[in-house]
Amino acid sequence: AQKVTQAQTEISVVEKEDVTLDCVYETRDTTYYLFWYKQPPSGELVFLIRRNSFDEQNEISGRYSWNFQKSTSSFNFTITASQVVDSAVYFCALSGQGGGADGLTFGKGTHLIIQP
């Protein structure tokens, strides 16, 4: 069975601080995919990144960066110089090698609050 753990239920920081959201996963598949989504107050999930298990390169997109470490089964997300607009619930998700037909397994989410 697959499992995604986001241990941080809520994080509150002051604007311009850097913040890291943790994600730890469990799977028996050798090929799998990891995702991060953002859920603003409007409710719709917004896709941020997809990473496959064979690509351990870290990725940077503007103020966002992701650190994938297979050795620790972690896929952490860092926001640099946070802004109030970053306030949202962030979900980490996992899809196995079965083609993902059974959907994505989500963590319980981390509520990020950026205070002005």
Next chain:
Amino acid sequence: DGGITQSPKYLFRKEGQNVTLSCEQNLNHDAMYWYRQDPGQGLRLIYYSQIVNDFQKGDIAEGYSVSREKKESFPLTVTSAQKNPTAFYLCASRHYSLNTEAFFGQGTRLTVV
């Protein structure tokens, strides 16, 4: 524009009543999914479908039913057997064979009155 449309945005249900949530996509995705979101619980899979006329139960299928008569449409019925239906429901679609990301609709908030 391509995307997923859920309707209605808000829905109120009386005790003992069945209600149907609509989900339509024009992304030509083969797989479609229904998730339920409760505060602090993340997203839990209700049902999914890989192809037309076929669907599978997810982790919390009891009290729900679906159909997939068209590739574009995957409606969810919340039946009177669902004892605690008040929640936020999200529909998603993706290319399952390519293991791409899922695209989500804007959600339906269902409240029992």
